[in-house]
Amino acid sequence: MVSFSFSEEQEDFRSMLRNFSMNELLPHYTTWDREHTHPRHLWEKLGELGVNGLRVPEQFGGSAADCVTTGIAAEEIGRGDFNLTYAVMLNALVSEIINNHATEQLKQTWLPQIASGESIVGIAITEPSAGTDAAGIRSTAVKKGGHYVINGEKSGISVATIGDAFIVFAKTDIHSGSKGISAFVIPTELDGVECRGYDDMGNVPIGRGSLYLSDVHVPEENLIGLENNGFIQVMNGFDLSRLLIGLQCVGAALQSIDETIEHVKTRHAFGKPLAKFQGVSFPIVTHSTQLELIKWQAYRGLWLRDQDLKHSGEASSVKWLGPKYSQEAIHECMLLNGHYAYTKEMPLEQRLRDVIGLEIGDGTAQVNQLVIARDLFGKEFRPY
Numbered sequence: 001m002v003s004f005s006f007s008e009e010q011e012d013f014r015s016m017l018r019n020f021s022m023n024e025l026l027p028h029y030t031t032w033d034r035e036h037t038h039p040r041h042l043w044e045k046l047g048e049l050g051v052n053g054l055r056v057p058e059q060f061g062g063s064a065a066d067c068v069t070t071g072i073a074a075e076e077i078g079r080g081d082f083n084l085t086y087a088v089m090l091n092a093l094v095s096e097i098i099n100n101h102a103t104e105q106l107k108q109t110w111l112p113q114i115a116s117g118e119s120i121v122g123i124a125i126t127e128p129s130a131g132t133d134a135a136g137i138r139s140t141a142v143k144k145g146g147h148y149v150i151n152g153e154k155s156g157i158s159v160a161t162i163g164d165a166f167i168v169f170a171k172t173d174i175h176s177g178s179k180g181i182s183a184f185v186i187p188t189e190l191d192g193v194e195c196r197g198y199d200d201m202g203n204v205p206i207g208r209g210s211l212y213l214s215d216v217h218v219p220e221e222n223l224i225g226l227e228n229n230g231f232i233q234v235m236n237g238f239d240l241s242r243l244l245i246g247l248q249c250v251g252a253a254l255q256s257i258d259e260t261i262e263h264v265k266t267r268h269a270f271g272k273p274l275a276k277f278q279g280v281s282f283p284i285v286t287h288s289t290q291l292e293l294i295k296w297q298a299y300r301g302l303w304l305r306d307q308d309l310k311h312s313g314e315a316s317s318v319k320w321l322g323p324k325y326s327q328e329a330i331h332e333c334m335l336l337n338g339h340y341a342y343t344k345e346m347p348l349e350q351r352l353r354d355v356i357g358l359e360i361g362d363g364t365a366q367v368n369q370l371v372i373a374r375d376l377f378g379k380e381f382r383p384y
């Protein structure tokens, strides 16, 4: 049997979040960007609404929701405030890694704080010399007594300026590529951790930046899972975050389409509403159709994940085309709203800047096409 409907519970959750997103998030979306501030109170409010703990088990304060429900949250929050969708995507990714691989003690320490919104935990893989080629990282973790001593530099990291801790990837075996990488929970309060923000084009309230790690002594209990297994552990998590990123971008784009449809129905030119001109309606039709296709591919991928079925190809297709189609749609909406949409009075220019960031973050178009090519041609035809 094939069913394309959401459950009643999922529809109720969507409608609760739609109301919250439209009434509490959208009116302030541009404020945090203009003021260069992070609305921590809203991150915490999302914790109260159950958004931060969707992928956290109930015993640790979460709701243990399925991935499809988590996707609904990404799409709906994306409509109101694109940057707050990190509370869905990042929390889901980080909670899954901790819950699936960390010790009981780490779970008890971090999962309740993540679910409530009290703590923000980021993920730090990228380095100045290794982004797409993540196995090429150079940070090192050397075991000494009951600690690992960690040195290195992480770059491009979301929540760098606002995070309370990071899941940091470092080499525990410098000779072994992806099989020599381990993951650690590193609280930013530890000696030797320094975080510096960037002056970014978009995603401003998310405080992206670099982490500098100098002789950071991390207790061995903070190792996540097995030594040298960090890379394998996180790769599976990316299949989730890529699907959620697709939906957060699609949410922002669908909101822009809805706003633009209203505009072209009421704005007149040459004696008629703009919507009557096919030069105006057809581009909206094109983008709306592309976004619907991506949306359903994303929910399909999330459903496959819920069934424990393979979904890497679906995740990569959504991560590749979701941000791309969304930025194209938002760009078109900006043009169809005329000169006023080019000002900072309207949210469209910011949505465009914000969504473009996630054409890069969590893997570019090319790396996602490499994943799809591997599925189509087989592992033996990988270029590396």
Ligand SMILES: Cc1cc2nc3c(=O)[nH]c(=O)nc-3n(C[C@H](O)[C@H](O)[C@H](O)COP(=O)(O)OP(=O)(O)OC[C@H]3O[C@@H](n4cnc5c(N)ncnc54)[C@H](O)[C@@H]3O)c2cc1C
Residues within 6 Å of the ligand: 122, 123, 124, 125, 126, 128, 130, 131, 132, 133, 155, 156, 157, 158, 159, 203, 208, 357, 358, 360, 361, 362, 363, 364, 365, 366, 367
């Ligand atoms: C908004 C945002 C948020 C981010 N958040 C985080 C985060 O929280 N944590 C984190 O660790 N990182 C984060 N990043 C970093 C991000 O994951 C990397 O920027 C990304 O993986 C690309 O790496 P790079 O920038 O080093 O580019 P490079 O790897 O140098 O790539 C440059 C270009 O070359 C292309 N390229 C590389 N290799 C190939 C190949 N084999 N075939 C074809 N083309 C190729 C790439 O697609 C790209 O277009 C974030 C980035 C952004 C923009």
